[in-house]
Amino acid sequence: MTNFLQQCFNGLVSGSFYGLLALGLAVIFGMLGVVNFAHGAFYMLGAFGAYVLLTEAGIDFWLALVCVPVLLAVFGGLVERFLVRWLTGLDPLYNFLLTFGITLVLQDLVKREYGVASQPYPRPAALSGTLDLGLFEYPTYQVFAFAVSVTLCLAVWLLLTRTRIGLIVRASTERPELTGALGINVRRWVTPVFAFGVGLAGLAGVLAAPMRAVNPLMGADMVIAVFAVVVIGGLGSIFGSVLAGYAVGLLQALGQLYVPGLAQILTFVLMAVVLLWRPSGLFGREEARA
Amino acid sequence: MRKTAVLLTGALLLAGCNGGPPTASGKLSGDKLVLGVLNDQSGIYADLSGKNSVEAVRMAVEDFKAKYGSKAVTKNIDVVTADHQNKSDVAGSKAQELYDRNEADVILDVPQSASALAVAKVAKDKKKLYFNITAATTELTGKQCNKYTFHYAYDTYMLANGTGTAVTQQGAKNWYVVYPDYAFGQDMQKSFTAAVEKAGGKVGVKDPTPFPNDNFSTFLLKAQNMNPKPDVLGTMQAGGDLVNLVKQYNEFGLRDKGIKLSVGLMFLTDIHSLGPDAFAGTTFTDAWYWNFDAKNREFADRFMKRTNTRPTFAHAANYSAALQYLEAVQRAGTDASDDVVKTLEGHAFEDVFARGGKIRAEDHRVIHDAYLAEVKPKSAVTEAWDYEKILRTIPAAEAFRPVGESGCTFS
Numbered sequence: 001m002t003n004f005l006q007q008c009f010n011g012l013v014s015g016s017f018y019g020l021l022a023l024g025l026a027v028i029f030g031m032l033g034v035v036n037f038a039h040g041a042f043y044m045l046g047a048f049g050a051y052v053l054l055t056e057a058g059i060d061f062w063l064a065l066v067c068v069p070v071l072l073a074v075f076g077g078l079v080e081r082f083l084v085r086w087l088t089g090l091d092p093l094y095n096f097l098l099t100f101g102i103t104l105v106l107q108d109l110v111k112r113e114y115g116v117a118s119q120p121y122p123r124p125a126a127l128s129g130t131l132d133l134g135l136f137e138y139p140t141y142q143v144f145a146f147a148v149s150v151t152l153c154l155a156v157w158l159l160l161t162r163t164r165i166g167l168i169v170r171a172s173t174e175r176p177e178l179t180g181a182l183g184i185n186v187r188r189w190v191t192p193v194f195a196f197g198v199g200l201a202g203l204a205g206v207l208a209a210p211m212r213a214v215n216p217l218m219g220a221d222m223v224i225a226v227f228a229v230v231v232i233g234g235l236g237s238i239f240g241s242v243l244a245g246y247a248v249g250l251l252q253a254l255g256q257l258y259v260p261g262l263a264q265i266l267t268f269v270l271m272a273v274v275l276l277w278r279p280s281g282l283f284g285r286e287e288a289r290a
Numbered sequence: 291m292r293k294t295a296v297l298l299t300g301a302l303l304l305a306g307c308n309g310g311p312p313t314a315s316g317k318l319s320g321d322k323l324v325l326g327v328l329n330d331q332s333g334i335y336a337d338l339s340g341k342n343s344v345e346a347v348r349m350a351v352e353d354f355k356a357k358y359g360s361k362a363v364t365k366n367i368d369v370v371t372a373d374h375q376n377k378s379d380v381a382g383s384k385a386q387e388l389y390d391r392n393e394a395d396v397i398l399d400v401p402q403s404a405s406a407l408a409v410a411k412v413a414k415d416k417k418k419l420y421f422n423i424t425a426a427t428t429e430l431t432g433k434q435c436n437k438y439t440f441h442y443a444y445d446t447y448m449l450a451n452g453t454g455t456a457v458t459q460q461g462a463k464n465w466y467v468v469y470p471d472y473a474f475g476q477d478m479q480k481s482f483t484a485a486v487e488k489a490g491g492k493v494g495v496k497d498p499t500p501f502p503n504d505n506f507s508t509f510l511l512k513a514q515n516m517n518p519k520p521d522v523l524g525t526m527q528a529g530g531d532l533v534n535l536v537k538q539y540n541e542f543g544l545r546d547k548g549i550k551l552s553v554g555l556m557f558l559t560d561i562h563s564l565g566p567d568a569f570a571g572t573t574f575t576d577a578w579y580w581n582f583d584a585k586n587r588e589f590a591d592r593f594m595k596r597t598n599t600r601p602t603f604a605h606a607a608n609y610s611a612a613l614q615y616l617e618a619v620q621r622a623g624t625d626a627s628d629d630v631v632k633t634l635e636g637h638a639f640e641d642v643f644a645r646g647g648k649i650r651a652e653d654h655r656v657i658h659d660a661y662l663a664e665v666k667p668k669s670a671v672t673e674a675w676d677y678e679k680i681l682r683t684i685p686a687a688e689a690f691r692p693v694g695e696s697g698c699t700f701s
Contacts (some may be wrong), residue, residue: 003515010507117337118563130543139541212504213533221502225406256508263502
């Protein structure tokens with residue numbers, strides 16, 4: 001039983017990263033209609049950002065956790081303003097090509113500078129060791145990553161459901177034309193929303209740096225799983241995406257425990273099943289059926 | 291009449307000397323030698339081999355020219371290179387291109403087993419030489435061997451035989467093995483299980499893991515909860531996956547709980563990725579180490595001047611393979627493949643990479659001393675890249691799969 005619970009917790013820790021990334025993707029897709037394939041690259045830049053700040057400027061993990069997402073959000077804003085915006089209203093294929101291209105360029109720039117081998121990033125001293133969770137012991141750092149992710153997801157949820165900004169963003173995400181018709185300038189919110197999503201990916205990257213391999217390809221592996229997550233949750237559904245993120249993490253962990261050979265395809269089996277049952281994803285909008 | 295006969299005879303003699311078919315005692319095709327380096331130049335093997343292996347091959351060419359001077363078989367030696375992107379189909383077509391269009395006399399390196407086997411097939415069809423350095427599969431000198439392919443630095447048998455045997459003999463009898471679920475991992479798992487059991491140990495559980503994978507918590511927790519508790523966690527992961535696993539192994543504090551870590555395949559660049567502390571005390575088999583002795587160090591210093599990094603065993607082995615190929619051409623006096631193969635087979639040699647080196651005629655396995663290494667704790671590391679303590683030299687004859695077990699027949 002303890003073993004099972006531990007595995008569930010493992011899954012939730014993995015899910016934390018999926019959740020954070022899926023949250024950003026869902027917000028961006030909802031409002032801009034952009035399937036942002038560069039999300040994995042922004043996640044990778046987050047981890048590299050932390051690494052560079054540490055080695056070049058001696059800035060430690062805690063400060064990086066604040067600086068890097070902000071810097072990346074600014075960068076994301078620029079990408080939206082100067083690249084993504086040009087393709088508004090065109091076939092989504094163009095956005096796919098653009099963001100995929102951005103991924104390749106970012107990956108290769110990092111590769112050129114740092115090579116493909118992973119870079120070392122130490123765990124912050126305050127978070128080393130293990131924590132007694134009552135039923136079992138668990139690495140402190142992973143508990144911390146989980147807590148940060150849950151807190152952030154909750155905060156974003158509160159922001160979206162309890163504030164006026166949230167109301168506008170939600171409305172623009174789910175019914176952009178109708179929201180515009182009500183006299184709200186949807187376009188004004190596009191850049192900040194994109195920047196926010198990229199910032200979240202960067203934050204997930206910083207969180208990953210002490211526990212995962214920091215290399216240029218870390219985002220490429222991640223983004224495939226996160227897309228499956230977003231599709232399962234329902235394209236455009238913020239709540240669904242986050243929930244699916246944790247669920248996929250859980251599924252992968254339990255899969256690894258009971259059917260290790262099949263663990264990798266379980267996510268996609270789930271995706272196929274969900275799509276057969278609900279073509280627009282678990283929490284997707286119904287009209288996507290048409 | 292007589293005069294005419296003498297003239298005719300003379301003319302015929304002259305014609306015979308110049309116009310006859312090229313013989314083993316003469317000429318190179320196109321009066322030059324071309325060494326092709328085919329490897330991964332931007333993907334996951336780019337740092338452990340990649341462009342710096344090309345640089346190592348260039349060093350070998352320079353050293354060869356310096357050694358023979360005007361007596362060298364030729365002054366024209368080119369190094370050409372191509373990127374196979376770790377895809378076997380790309381590797382196959384690039385190999386054809388190197389042999390045909392670039393007139394390569396030999397192809398070197400080729401990481402990634404499926405790509406290596408594809409290149410071996412091209413080499414066989416074209417009757418051109420191929421020295422594999424960085425692929426691990428024993429198939430190259432096993433069932434899929436051919437007369438033109440040689441396997442240089444290491445293979446899964448050598449890794450398992452070194453680490454699996456040594457760690458088991460040191461008393462860690464009960465193993466838990468995790469391996470990435472693709473050809474390399476599966477091959478490694480089999481080799482390790484065989485070596486551990488031969489040494490009197492037992493592989494209790496072996497789990498395939500997704501590839502690539504960034505969360506190994508499931509397996510690390512499973513290791514802790516196993517009954518009986520394993521003495522050692524044997525990981526067959528490589529590159530980024532290995533780094534993920536080791537980071538998490540440390541987070542879960544498995545070492546303190548008495549579960550040792552043993553790594554199937556590790557490169558110097560992997561230790562550098564995490565810093566030695568994360569790996570401290572981990573044993574593995576190395577094909578070569580840059581700070582082993584003065585001779586290696588001298589090479590590593592020259593290498594560092596050109597590349598700004600210390601050589602991995604893959605770099606040193608590429609240097610050695612290029613050098614041994616050139617020496618073989620020098621001995622044969624020709625680049626005709628069959629003649630060069632003849633001078634290589636059974637040849638015994640020593641160089642900066644291969645100690646006790648010998649090219650086995652029966653399966654073209656290049657045997658040489660291998661090393662059982664342990665990662666130093668950070669406190670013992672006195673200079674950058676000096677991460678390894680060599681525990682034992684495994685003599686060439688003992689390190690590799692015996693000829694009788696290879697199953698190779700050149701047909």
